Amino acid sequence: MAEGQGRKxxxxxxxMAAIGRIAGVSQVTVSxxxxxxxxxxxxxxxxxxxxIDQTGFVPNAIAGALASRRSMLISALVPSITNLxxxxxxxxxxxxxxxxxxQILLSETGFSPEDEERAIKLHLSRxxxxxxxxxxxxxxxxxxxxxxxxxxxxELWDISESPVDFCIGFSHEAAGRAVADFAAARGADEAxxxxxxxxxxxxxxxxxxxxxxxxxxxxxxxxxxxxxASLLAGRQAMAALMDEQGFDGGLVFCSSDMMAHGxxxxxxxxxxxxxEDFAVVGFGDQEFATGTVPPLTTVRVDRERLGRQAxxxxxxxxxxxxxxxxxxxxxxxxxxxxxx
Amino acid sequence: MAEGQGRKxxxxxxxMAAIGRIAGVSQVTVSxxxxxxxxxxxxxxxxxxxxIDQTGFVPNAIAGALASRRSMLISALVPSITNLxxxxxxxxxxxxxxxxxxQILLSETGFSPEDEERAIKLHLSRxxxxxxxxxxxxxxxxxxxxxxxxxxxxELWDISESPVDFCIGFSHEAAGRAVADFAAARGADEAxxxxxxxxxxxxxxxxxxxxxxxxxxxxxxxxxxxxxASLLAGRQAMAALMDEQGFDGGLVFCSSDMMAHGxxxxxxxxxxxxxEDFAVVGFGDQEFATGTVPPLTTVRVDRERLGRQAxxxxxxxxxxxxxxxxxxxxxxxxxxxxxx
DNA sequence: TTGTAAGCGTTATCAG
DNA sequence: CTGATAACGCTTACAA
Numbered sequence: 228m229a230e231g232q233g234r235k236x237x238x239x240x241x242x243m244a245a246i247g248r249i250a251g252v253s254q255v256t257v258s259x260x261x262x263x264x265x266x267x268x269x270x271x272x273x274x275x276x277x278x279i280d281q282t283g284f285v286p287n288a289i290a291g292a293l294a295s296r297r298s299m300l301i302s303a304l305v306p307s308i309t310n311l312x313x314x315x316x317x318x319x320x321x322x323x324x325x326x327x328x329x330q331i332l333l334s335e336t337g338f339s340p341e342d343e344e345r346a347i348k349l350h351l352s353r354x355x356x357x358x359x360x361x362x363x364x365x366x367x368x369x370x371x372x373x374x375x376x377x378x379x380x381x382e383l384w385d386i387s388e389s390p391v392d393f394c395i396g397f398s399h400e401a402a403g404r405a406v407a408d409f410a411a412a413r414g415a416d417e418a419x420x421x422x423x424x425x426x427x428x429x430x431x432x433x434x435x436x437x438x439x440x441x442x443x444x445x446x447x448x449x450x451x452x453x454x455x456a457s458l459l460a461g462r463q464a465m466a467a468l469m470d471e472q473g474f475d476g477g478l479v480f481c482s483s484d485m486m487a488h489g490x491x492x493x494x495x496x497x498x499x500x501x502x503e504d505f506a507v508v509g510f511g512d513q514e515f516a517t518g519t520v521p522p523l524t525t526v527r528v529d530r531e532r533l534g535r536q537a538x539x540x541x542x543x544x545x546x547x548x549x550x551x552x553x554x555x556x557x558x559x560x561x562x563x564x565x566x567x
Numbered sequence: 568m569a570e571g572q573g574r575k576x577x578x579x580x581x582x583m584a585a586i587g588r589i590a591g592v593s594q595v596t597v598s599x600x601x602x603x604x605x606x607x608x609x610x611x612x613x614x615x616x617x618x619i620d621q622t623g624f625v626p627n628a629i630a631g632a633l634a635s636r637r638s639m640l641i642s643a644l645v646p647s648i649t650n651l652x653x654x655x656x657x658x659x660x661x662x663x664x665x666x667x668x669x670q671i672l673l674s675e676t677g678f679s680p681e682d683e684e685r686a687i688k689l690h691l692s693r694x695x696x697x698x699x700x701x702x703x704x705x706x707x708x709x710x711x712x713x714x715x716x717x718x719x720x721x722e723l724w725d726i727s728e729s730p731v732d733f734c735i736g737f738s739h740e741a742a743g744r745a746v747a748d749f750a751a752a753r754g755a756d757e758a759x760x761x762x763x764x765x766x767x768x769x770x771x772x773x774x775x776x777x778x779x780x781x782x783x784x785x786x787x788x789x790x791x792x793x794x795x796a797s798l799l800a801g802r803q804a805m806a807a808l809m810d811e812q813g814f815d816g817g818l819v820f821c822s823s824d825m826m827a828h829g830x831x832x833x834x835x836x837x838x839x840x841x842x843e844d845f846a847v848v849g850f851g852d853q854e855f856a857t858g859t860v861p862p863l864t865t866v867r868v869d870r871e872r873l874g875r876q877a878x879x880x881x882x883x884x885x886x887x888x889x890x891x892x893x894x895x896x897x898x899x900x901x902x903x904x905x906x907x
Numbered sequence: 908t909t910g911t912a913a914g915c916g917t918t919a920t921c922a923g
Numbered sequence: 924c925t926g927a928t929a930a931c932g933c934t935t936a937c938a939a
Contacts (some may be wrong), residue, residue, distance in 0.1 A: 244725075244932080255911080255932080255934085257910075259909085267908070268908060283715045285715075285716070286691050287932055287933065288692040288693050288694070289633050289638060290915090290931070291933050291934070292629050293629050293917085293932080294935075295935080298629060308658055317648060318649050321675070324675070326711050330672070332672055333671055334661075335658065352625050352628040366928090375623045375625070389939085408911075452686050457854050458859075460853060460857035464910075471889065485855075489858055492859065508924080515797065515798035515825075517830075518802050519832065520835070520836050522830055549734065582916060582917085583916070584916080593919085595925075596924085598917065607924070626916090626917080628917090629916080629918080630916030632931090633917070633930095633931045634931050635917080635918050635919080635931085636918090735911085793929060831936085909939085910937100911936105911937085912935100912936090913934105913935085913936085914933105914934090915934100915935100916931105919928100919931100920929080921927090921929100923925085
């Protein structure tokens with residue numbers, strides 16, 4: 228269906244004006260028929276729709292956006308789309324928006340602030356009606372551009388005192404400490420951390436380590452590896468912990484359920500027991516967490532609610548009736564299952 | 568940053584005309600400076616960029632798209648974004664496009680043709696320069712709209728004799744048969760299938776079952792469940808197979824690695840052996856497939872290549888230099904590991 | 908209920 | 924190298 232290879236004659240597209248000509252009305256009436264049918268007489272409406280069906284007319288939303296100054300586009304930036312944490316967030320987020328007639332312009336930013344800034348500016352050129360970002364840490368240039376854009380901006384999956392506009396998430400430090408409290412209450416006197424290349428994951432593990440040591444005096448082994456949030460990486464980290472860090476028992480706090488699953492796999496592959504020898508705690512409470520053997524003890528964050536709430540608040544702000552909240556802490560929940 | 572709640576005075580945006588006024592040139596020259604700098608004198612260029620920096624000007628891509636009739640937007644439709652199969656496809660796909668300056672308009676269509684048709688029409692109203700669809704089965708209305716749009720359309724993850732425009736993928740039937748051949752060669756005389764609510768998965772299992780029976784005369788147990796492609800669903804299906812279908816040994820072909828992982832988990836949780844009692848074959852060769860115990864035997868499809876090739880061919884066609892291919896079969900590969 | 912006129916902020920075309 | 928001027932296809936007043 229590619230356009231004729233470089234031909235000059237463009238394939239005369241169907242416009243509202245054309246529909247109007249066929250239906251015997253002006254272009255404006257066609258526009259009205261589509262956006263405000265109640266203001267057009269039934270007979271006219273019928274003729275217009277007949278013309279639309281006949282021609283297969285699809286309105287040009289670009290022109291509409293330019294004229295109305297509303298793009299009905301929401302841009303969303305996440306570090307990675309293949310990471311279930313973020314993809315499920317987007318899923319919930321876009322559902323609410325789709326229902327309200329918005330579409331999603333999506334980009335991956337990796338974990339680099341520079342890439343994010345570039346992506347933000349590119350997105351802003353599309354004049355989205357609002358924007359969703361992951362996390363609260365952005366480059367100065369990004370913040371400036373965002374503020375200049377003068378649209379609602381929600382930062383998800385973290386909280387901050389000074390968001391660009393507003394944020395919905397939870398405290399990663401508090402989550403790390405909660406796991407440390409859990410570990411201590413459970414009687415662990417040695418601990419280790421497994422984490423991926425993700426600033427937020429590192430903040431959780433740092434808070435965990437500090438609290439765990441303060442509480443128990445025990446050490447916290449760290450493989451010091453730069454990893455993806457994958458099962459394999461979890462296995463590797465667990466292996467490194469045992470082979471190189473001399474970690475021979477205790478509780479392991481992993482930055483994602485996937486890595487936790489990998490850690491368990493490695494422990495069991497070596498004939499050791501979970502949770503007896505090594506207790507494992509994940510993060511995220513992914514769907515599969517109840518399906519592992521033993522079922523995974525983890526930290527649940529209600530991503531569904533996070534996404535939905537972000538969507539509805541964004542819509543509210545677009546319509547000028549936002550709550551005015553600057554930071555919404557949705558919290559998290561320790562889910563104790565069998566692995567710790 | 569929401570606009571003043573319903574105020575009348577719009578916040579006077581910065582336009583190319585404004586930049587021109589500051590730099591002492593006309594609006595057109597600003598446009599040129601941005602899209603074709605070589606045609607503007609160095610001094611002028613400098614003044615223009617100074618004005619841009621000073622104001623934080625971000626060009627309006629909507630207006631640009633309307634005037635140039637090129638949106639630099641590619642729309643992509645996938646059944647689900649939380650399914651790693653599709654999200655990794657999009658990831659590879661969008662990478663190539665981003666490099667060429669395109670942005671991605673993404674929607675999830677679920678597994679319903681009606682939803683897909685609706686989404687396609689909505690996307691088409693944005694005048695994307697090209698479109699990516701998952702699979703080759705679309706409603707008549709969708710095909711009509713697509714053809715009328717007169718843009719390159721690639722259908723991914725399947726092949727067909729008569730795509731809307733062109734397709735890149737592999738034969739799901741051939742994949743199912745290949746697994747059956749593998750099973751027979753391996754000496755399996757009983758088999759079972761575990762599959763998700765996905766038309767393509769069902770085609771693979773049907774082809775598998777037919778070939779397996781033809782080859783070995785053995786039966787193929789089917790739990791007949793309507794499931795998600797999740798680990799838990801895999802466990803449930805495996806349990807149903809053993810408890811309700813009397814399946815007590817043989818090879819299980821699963822429609823995804825995740826389900827296969829679940830099936831293995833269930834087998835092992837019951838104290839039975841993989842692959843001795845139950846051989847398990849997955850589909851997709853996800854990253855974690857090498858990390859399971861035993862490592863998962865599966866069917867690999869090169870999603871990376873699929874996505875990249877789709878992107879580059881789409882760009883080529885947009886520029887009027889497409890290959891003209893109608894259907895590209897990238898094939899698949901049986902990866903024998905420990906689970907079967 | 909319908910129509911006219913004036914943008915929306917760019918790019919394309921043609922002159923100079 | 925630079926600038927008028929005319930689209931691009933729609934929405935938003937304002938009139939009739």
